[in-house]
Amino acid sequence: DTEVTQTxxxxxxGMTNKKSLKCEQHMGHRAMYWYKQKxxxxxxxxxxxxxxxxSINESVPSRFSPxxxxxxxxxxHLHALQPEDSALYLCASSQVWDNYEQYFGPGTRLTVT
Amino acid sequence: AxxxxxxxPGMFVQEKEAVTLDCTYDTSDPSYGLFWYKQxxxxxxxxxxxxxxxxxxxxxxxRYSLNFQKARKSANLVISASQLGDSAMYFCAMxxxxxxxxxxxxxxxxxxxxxxx
Numbered sequence: 001d002t003e004v005t006q007t008x009x010x011x012x013x014g015m016t017n018k019k020s021l022k023c024e025q026h027m028g029h030r031a032m033y034w035y036k037q038k039x040x041x042x043x044x045x046x047x048x049x050x051x052x053x054x055s056i057n058e059s060v061p062s063r064f065s066p067x068x069x070x071x072x073x074x075x076x077h078l079h080a081l082q083p084e085d086s087a088l089y090l091c092a093s094s095q096v097w098d099n100y101e102q103y104f105g106p107g108t109r110l111t112v113t
Numbered sequence: 114a115x116x117x118x119x120x121x122p123g124m125f126v127q128e129k130e131a132v133t134l135d136c137t138y139d140t141s142d143p144s145y146g147l148f149w150y151k152q153x154x155x156x157x158x159x160x161x162x163x164x165x166x167x168x169x170x171x172x173x174x175x176r177y178s179l180n181f182q183k184a185r186k187s188a189n190l191v192i193s194a195s196q197l198g199d200s201a202m203y204f205c206a207m208x209x210x211x212x213x214x215x216x217x218x219x220x221x222x223x224x225x226x227x228x229x230x
Contacts, residue, residue: 031216040223041222041223042204042220042221042223043158043204043220045217045218048217088156090158094216096216101148101163102148102158102160102218103160104150104157104158104159104160105157106155106156106157107156107157109156
C-alpha cells in the first residue's frame with residue numbers, strides 16, 4: 001500500500017470557522033509533512049513531523065495548528081483563516097533518513113470566504 | 114542556500130516523441146538527492162525518479178530517465194515515447210540537509226508539459 005489519503009477533498013470555510021484537514025498513511029513512514037500550494041506555484045513546506053514530534057515549522061501563522069496523534073495520522077487544524085490562505089494543501093510521508101522519496105496525498109482544495 | 118531552477122515555463126510535444134525537461138541546481142553540499150515529481154490537474158504529486166549525488170549511473174524508471182551531469186549541476190528528466198497522460202506540471206526538487214532528523218525538499222517553479230495527439 002503506497003497510498004496517502006486526505007480528507008476532505010474540498011473545503012469551503014468562512015473566516016470565523018474552525019475546521020480540520022486529515023491525512024493518513026499505512027506505509028510505516030515516520031516522517032509526515034504538510035505543504036501549501038498556490039495555483040501555478042510549487043508546494044511550500046509548512047510543517048514536518050518526525051517520529052510524531054514536530055521537527056520543522058516554517059514560520060507558519062498560528063492560525064494553522066498541526067497535530068500528529070500517532071504514526072499514521074496527521075491533522076491540520078484551521079482557525080480564523082484569511083482569504084489568502086485559500087490553496088491546495090498537500091500531505092506527504094516518507095522514511096525519515098536517506099533520501100527516501102516523499103509520497104503525496106491528493107490534497108485538499110481549501111477556499112476561505 | 115540550495116536552489117533549483119527550471120527555466121522552461123511550458124513545452125509541447127507530439128505523442129510518441131521523446132522530450133527533455135530541464136533542471137539545474139545549486140548546492141555546496143557534496144551529498145544531495147534530486148527528485149522529479151509529476152502533478153496532473155487533479156493535484157496529486159506523483160514521484161517519478163530519484164538520483165543521488167554519489168550514484169554512478171543515471172537513474173531510470175520505465176519511460177523516465179534522468180540525465181545527470183554533476184559537473185554542470187543539471188538533472189534533466191527525459192520522457193521517452195510521450196503519452197497523452199503525460200500532460201501535467203513537472204517539478205524538479207532537491208533534498209536539503211536534514212533538520213531535526215527530517216528531510217526537506219526544495220522545489221523548482223515547475224514546468225507545464227502538453228502532449229499533443
